[in-house]
Amino acid sequence: MTKRIKAFAPATIANLSCGFDVLGLAVQQPGDEVEVTLNDSGRVTIDAIFGDGGNLPLEATRNTSGVAIIEFLRATHHTTGASVVLHKNLPLGSGMGSSAASAVAAVVAINELLGRPLKKKELLPFVMEAERVACGSAHADNAAPCLLGGLILIRENNPLDIIEIPTPKDLVCVLVHPHVEVKTRDARAVLKPTIALKDGIKQWANTAALVAGMMKNDYDLIGRALVDVIAEPLRADLIPGFWQAKEAALKNGALGCGISGSGPTVFCLCHGRENAIRAGKAIQQVFLSLALASEIFVSEINREGAHITH
Amino acid sequence: MTKRIKAFAPATIANLSCGFDVLGLAVQQPGDEVEVTLNDSGRVTIDAIFGDGGNLPLEATRNTSGVAIIEFLRATHHTTGASVVLHKNLPLGSGMGSSAASAVAAVVAINELLGRPLKKKELLPFVMEAERVACGSAHADNAAPCLLGGLILIRENNPLDIIEIPTPKDLVCVLVHPHVEVKTRDARAVLKPTIALKDGIKQWANTAALVAGMMKNDYDLIGRALVDVIAEPLRADLIPGFWQAKEAALKNGALGCGISGSGPTVFCLCHGRENAIRAGKAIQQVFLSLALASEIFVSEINREGAHITH
Numbered sequence: 070m071t072k073r074i075k076a077f078a079p080a081t082i083a084n085l086s087c088g089f090d091v092l093g094l095a096v097q098q099p100g101d102e103v104e105v106t107l108n109d110s111g112r113v114t115i116d117a118i119f120g121d122g123g124n125l126p127l128e129a130t131r132n133t134s135g136v137a138i139i140e141f142l143r144a145t146h147h148t149t150g151a152s153v154v155l156h157k158n159l160p161l162g163s164g165m166g167s168s169a170a171s172a173v174a175a176v177v178a179i180n181e182l183l184g185r186p187l188k189k190k191e192l193l194p195f196v197m198e199a200e201r202v203a204c205g206s207a208h209a210d211n212a213a214p215c216l217l218g219g220l221i222l223i224r225e226n227n228p229l230d231i232i233e234i235p236t237p238k239d240l241v242c243v244l245v246h247p248h249v250e251v252k253t254r255d256a257r258a259v260l261k262p263t264i265a266l267k268d269g270i271k272q273w274a275n276t277a278a279l280v281a282g283m284m285k286n287d288y289d290l291i292g293r294a295l296v297d298v299i300a301e302p303l304r305a306d307l308i309p310g311f312w313q314a315k316e317a318a319l320k321n322g323a324l325g326c327g328i329s330g331s332g333p334t335v336f337c338l339c340h341g342r343e344n345a346i347r348a349g350k351a352i353q354q355v356f357l358s359l360a361l362a363s364e365i366f367v368s369e370i371n372r373e374g375a376h377i378t379h
Numbered sequence: 380m381t382k383r384i385k386a387f388a389p390a391t392i393a394n395l396s397c398g399f400d401v402l403g404l405a406v407q408q409p410g411d412e413v414e415v416t417l418n419d420s421g422r423v424t425i426d427a428i429f430g431d432g433g434n435l436p437l438e439a440t441r442n443t444s445g446v447a448i449i450e451f452l453r454a455t456h457h458t459t460g461a462s463v464v465l466h467k468n469l470p471l472g473s474g475m476g477s478s479a480a481s482a483v484a485a486v487v488a489i490n491e492l493l494g495r496p497l498k499k500k501e502l503l504p505f506v507m508e509a510e511r512v513a514c515g516s517a518h519a520d521n522a523a524p525c526l527l528g529g530l531i532l533i534r535e536n537n538p539l540d541i542i543e544i545p546t547p548k549d550l551v552c553v554l555v556h557p558h559v560e561v562k563t564r565d566a567r568a569v570l571k572p573t574i575a576l577k578d579g580i581k582q583w584a585n586t587a588a589l590v591a592g593m594m595k596n597d598y599d600l601i602g603r604a605l606v607d608v609i610a611e612p613l614r615a616d617l618i619p620g621f622w623q624a625k626e627a628a629l630k631n632g633a634l635g636c637g638i639s640g641s642g643p644t645v646f647c648l649c650h651g652r653e654n655a656i657r658a659g660k661a662i663q664q665v666f667l668s669l670a671l672a673s674e675i676f677v678s679e680i681n682r683e684g685a686h687i688t689h
Binding site for chain 2: 087088089090091092222223224225230232234260261262263264265266267269270271272273274275276277278279280281282284285290293294299
């Protein structure tokens with residue numbers, strides 16, 4: 070009998086405004102699904118990719134799902150072959166942690182197929198290695214929340230030190246993905262290697278306040294702390310209508326609003342679903358006024374992270 | 380009958396390593412005491428100052444205790460006169476929040492004398508105005524914890540937004556004050572107006588992690604997060620033997636160790652009194668090997684802040 074398992078891994082909001090490069094939050098939907106089947110070929114292959122518009126590489130060594138499985142098999146001394154079918158539900162280059170999600174789903178599936186030799190948290194290095202292949206640097210800000218769920222603080226990437234931050238029960242996330250391309254490379258290029266000390270002070274005041282707001286269930290404080298004086302002012306120009314969209318969101322129920330990852334997706338955090346839907350529609354309306362189509366995803370926080378679906 | 384009240388206000392550790400300019404923590408001891416007596420002179424006078432070695436101004440408009448009372452009386456529309464006797468137990472220019480403590484004790488006393496027209500938190504602006512006179516800028520990082528107690532995050536100074544951060548039960552503070560002068564002005568002058576983005580990212584990762592560690596009662600995390608890559612590397616040279624003192628503290632029971640405020644006092648946070656005493660002595664020993672005398676203060680966290688003593 071062929072062993073075959075499917076796993077789901079969610080979209081993630083990296084940065085969360087003030088938490089540039091150090092915070093990431095997992096949502097319930099959307100997410101990627103990866104089916105992995107063991108075989109005796111001794112090789113890892115990508116058999117099919119659905120939903121990527123033909124843009125992702127089928128070579129396992131260049132695809133994050135393939136890289137994560139190869140690294141996992143090497144580290145656990147398995148010689149099995151594996152074939153992968155990837156269902157891309159996350160838009161590529163959207164700032165929703167698409168590359169991490171494929172890698173996470175793949176490695177969760179292969180770990181399950183082989184009888185769970187590793188704990189969930191121990192899978193993270195393989196995903197980070199896949200991220201290195203996809204993005205050029207081994208960051209955990211999408212990978213960790215995608216795998217583990219919830220809000221994750223990455224205190225340090227090397228050696229990895231990640232901290233789970235509790236979040237309020239009624240916090241709801243909105244992702245609005247406008248159909249415009251922002252290359253991670255370009256989003257990185259607009260950043261400057263130095264920042265003003267006074268801006269740095271604001272940023273760490275807000276990052277600390279955001280963690281406090283989350284742990285105190287203080288929705289107002291979360292809203293006040295969702296401020297980014299470092300990346301957002303430089304990256305906003307890459308997203309048409311960003312400032313109007315943000316203003317519309319804040320007027321329509323969002324506690325805070327910013328750029329998800331390196332964009333172009335815009336995120337909000339809201340108190341309750343009703344506010345979230347209203348804020349999402351307000352953002353979409355702004356994009357529409359600029360003849361820009363977009364999708365809205367409204368979702369509670371995903372506290373479980375990636376999981377086996379069948 | 381003459382109305383006369385005495386108030387105590389504690390030393391505070393501003394910055395707490397990673398929380399440069401945004402965090403402050405109150406200790407139990409030492410602290411300043413201020414006696415205030417109402418009179419019908421219509422003026423605020425400083426009648427005596429003990430323990431300052433004659434270094435503090437007796438003019439009420441130039442002394443933080445006088446300024447705080449003048450501002451309080453003006454804001455609350457009182458025309459009473461007041462005379463002040465100041466018992467300076469905090470060494471001047473030590474980085475222990477000495478100027479804030481005198482102002483806080485003074486304003487707590489006058490508020491009590493006049494039947495508490497204002498809540499404790501509402502006294503903060505008068506202390507900040509006094510800090511402006513003493514230091515040139517209206518910062519709350521000593522003033523707020525001195526007044527309110529505990530660990531305080533100053534998210535913003537203007538408009539003021541302060542957040543109380545819970546702290547673990549067995550967290551003990553050590554302050555070691557070496558007899559060397561560091562002028563706040565010099566400690567400010569060594570800072571640079573810009574910082575590397577990568578250092579900023581480390582700083583806000585650690586500030587967020589420190590808040591999480593405090594709220595999760597995670598002593599190890601508190602230790603890992605007590606890292607300052609911004610001010611400490613530049614200010615360490617102003618304190619003879621700082622790096623050896625820090626190393627000695629970390630080897631002798633300190634979770635973390637850094638510069639209190641702008642120095643020269645060195646602080647540690649420790650799990651339990653025993654570790655705190657050991658760490659304090661280790662630091663003092665290093666200073667002694669450099670022929671530098673010092674005092675050690677070991678203290679639980681002051682969760683009450685300034686208070687009336689009689």
